[in-house]
Amino acid sequence: MTTTFAELGVPAPIVGALAADGKTAAFPIQEHTLPDSLAGRDVLGRGKTGSGKTLAFSIPLVARLAQAGRKRTPGRPTGLILAPTRELATQIATALTPMAEAMGLKVTTIFGGVKQAGQERAMRGGVDIVVACPGRLEDLMGQRIVSLDDVAVTVLDEADHMADLGFLPGVTRILNATPKGGQRMLFSATLDNGVDKLVKRFLDRPVTHSLEEATSPVEKMTHHVFEVRSTGDKNDLVQELASGTGRRILFMRTKHQAKKLAKKLTAAGIPSVDLHGNLSQNQRDRNLASFAAADGARVLVATDVAARGVHVDDVELVVHVDPPAEHKAFLHRSGRTARAGSNGDVVTVCLPEQRADLRKMLQKAAIKVTPQQVTASSAAVDELVGERAPYREPAPEAAPQQQQPRRRSGGGGGGQARSGRGGGQGRGSGRGAGASSATGGGRSRGNSGRRADGAGESGQRMYTSSSSQPRTDSAGAPAQRRRRSARRPAGAPTAR
Numbered sequence: 001m002t003t004t005f006a007e008l009g010v011p012a013p014i015v016g017a018l019a020a021d022g023k024t025a026a027f028p029i030q031e032h033t034l035p036d037s038l039a040g041r042d043v044l045g046r047g048k049t050g051s052g053k054t055l056a057f058s059i060p061l062v063a064r065l066a067q068a069g070r071k072r073t074p075g076r077p078t079g080l081i082l083a084p085t086r087e088l089a090t091q092i093a094t095a096l097t098p099m100a101e102a103m104g105l106k107v108t109t110i111f112g113g114v115k116q117a118g119q120e121r122a123m124r125g126g127v128d129i130v131v132a133c134p135g136r137l138e139d140l141m142g143q144r145i146v147s148l149d150d151v152a153v154t155v156l157d158e159a160d161h162m163a164d165l166g167f168l169p170g171v172t173r174i175l176n177a178t179p180k181g182g183q184r185m186l187f188s189a190t191l192d193n194g195v196d197k198l199v200k201r202f203l204d205r206p207v208t209h210s211l212e213e214a215t216s217p218v219e220k221m222t223h224h225v226f227e228v229r230s231t232g233d234k235n236d237l238v239q240e241l242a243s244g245t246g247r248r249i250l251f252m253r254t255k256h257q258a259k260k261l262a263k264k265l266t267a268a269g270i271p272s273v274d275l276h277g278n279l280s281q282n283q284r285d286r287n288l289a290s291f292a293a294a295d296g297a298r299v300l301v302a303t304d305v306a307a308r309g310v311h312v313d314d315v316e317l318v319v320h321v322d323p324p325a326e327h328k329a330f331l332h333r334s335g336r337t338a339r340a341g342s343n344g345d346v347v348t349v350c351l352p353e354q355r356a357d358l359r360k361m362l363q364k365a366a367i368k369v370t371p372q373q374v375t376a377s378s379a380a381v382d383e384l385v386g387e388r389a390p391y392r393e394p395a396p397e398a399a400p401q402q403q404q405p406r407r408r409s410g411g412g413g414g415g416q417a418r419s420g421r422g423g424g425q426g427r428g429s430g431r432g433a434g435a436s437s438a439t440g441g442g443r444s445r446g447n448s449g450r451r452a453d454g455a456g457e458s459g460q461r462m463y464t465s466s467s468s469q470p471r472t473d474s475a476g477a478p479a480q481r482r483r484r485s486a487r488r489p490a491g492a493p494t495a496r
Contacts, residue, residue: 002026008034011063013102018055021098027052030059032209037185038063042203045187046210053187054311057081057155058096064153064183065128066103072126076147079105079129080178081155082171084162084308086111086133086281087288091311092157093131100129110146112136114281120145134162134170141177151178156186156198160328161308163193175202189328221338224347224384225358225371234349236376238321241347242270242299245389246316247291249300251333253322261321262301269391272299275306288312298389308332313342317384320348323357327364345384 002025005015018024026034029047037043037060047053058081065079081096083089086109093109100107108122110132116139123145130137130146140146154175156162162171175184175198184203188195199206228234242248242265252258255276262274273287273296290296292312300306304324315337324330330348337344350358350371362369374381 003031005030005034005059009038010034010059011066011103014059014062014099017098017102018059023055027055029053029209030056033057033207034059036207036209037183040064040183042183042206043185044199044203044206044208044210045185046189046191046208047187053157054092054095057157057185057187058092058099060185061129061153061155062096062099062103062105065105068152070150070152072106072128073150074126075123075145076150077127077130078150079153079155080148080151080174081129081131081157082134082137082162082174083131083157084133084165084167085305086113087275087284087306087310088158088308089131089133090285096129096131105129107131110137110140111281112139116140116145134167134174137174138170141174148174148177149179151182153183154178154185156184156188158308159186159188159195159198160190160193161332163195164328168194168198171198172201189331220343221334222343222345223334223367223369224345224380225350225362225369226347226374226381227350227352227355227371228374229352231351233375234321234351237349237374237381238319239265239268239270240376240381240385241317241319242272243388244317244385245298245387247298247300247312247314248317248319249302249306249310249315249333249336250319250321251302251304251306251324253303253324255303257322258301258303262299265299265301266297266394269394270299270389271297271392271394272301273297275300275302275310277303277305304329304333306336310336312336316344318344318346320346323348323350323354323361325361327361330361330365330367347384 004024005018005026006012008026008031010018029045029052033043033045033056037057043057045053045056061079061081068078070078081089081092083092089109089111093107097107105128106126107129108119108127108131110119110130112133112135116136119136119140123140137146141148156171156175159171162168184206186195186199186203186206191199226237228237238250238261242250250261252261255278258274258276259278262272265272271290273290275284275287279287287297287300288310291298291300300310300312302310318334318337320330320333324333334346337346348358355371372378372380
């Protein structure tokens, strides 16, 4: 029997916002934590990825801030959520915003990789809830753009990943800047690498809800290990696995390989986008939007930057093209499918030399699966891929712009040719040379296009050797003309 959000005491406007998104019944982690978090208690939540943790802390955060009814003050939020990556911060804000708006609250995100001007404007305009990554938040705190003195509810999400990335010192400084006595919620798959110290230091008699171990298998997730004989067989298999009609995420070990595979699949008629650390935030947002769109890319080729925080509905297949080095990364990658009660498949592609390491990693992850020797045309692969998507013609690449060729000096013969290395920008044969030598010693451009200082003398020799004597020698020019020429900035056109 399922429990509704209304039955758990969630305010009606939030219930309505959730219902508009198709969410009416609580998941187990929400059902267990909401009575305590809505009452204002500190909560320690543990559960595997895809279990519904975001709503478990977002609902009470919004409800309690709205109930407090504090006046919005520029630069002084009352709610704070810390997340390890900008992808996760964006996903949290997306889920949080409809509920916040239903209760009259404003949300913004703060993270690096983008210019901070927009974040400054948001803080000056006043926001209630900030979803932030630690690094940029500390920067803005140091610039006195953000103050945490009014924070009443603090959430730390994916605390174990914070520890893996080395963020715990910054997180500690940020938590120290929030008032004592405020409500704090911490959600983490594990309590190792110093996360337990955060719990002891910052949570006051927390109510712990650990519904399942982080390594417990997801009931609706099916694992497959496909062994191949060679790199060539692996490449053929990966392209076949990418060719289905549904969304799928392919995980690679390096940024370069992720970009390369996305381009290769797109060229083969399988629209694909990449996601990795070399992309700007705008590029990441654009690629994720394409992956989530009904008529966009069907395949996301990613590094571990997408292993947490990327939630796209109906990802039916995750492929570990390159198996990760440790089991926690494997679990978080796999958790991009079979989310929120949906079905999903996970394929790990294994070369002969990877068998021993993969077997150890699967044991640590508590995954029991029998490897299968396959090729791209094997029945097991065909059954898993199902219906193939129709070929889609890749968009033509934009032709690179051709630069106009630089006109070379014709030895003073061409009326509109640039002078070679004269100090000015003289044109024509006679007048150009005279004007050039009049400014000798200024900056000039040579035939190669490189800048040269103090080249007036060599420029005069070049003109003398390659053309007739100029009509007017600079030394014999009237003083007034010499003064005008000296005042003319380097590169200014010569008066005719």
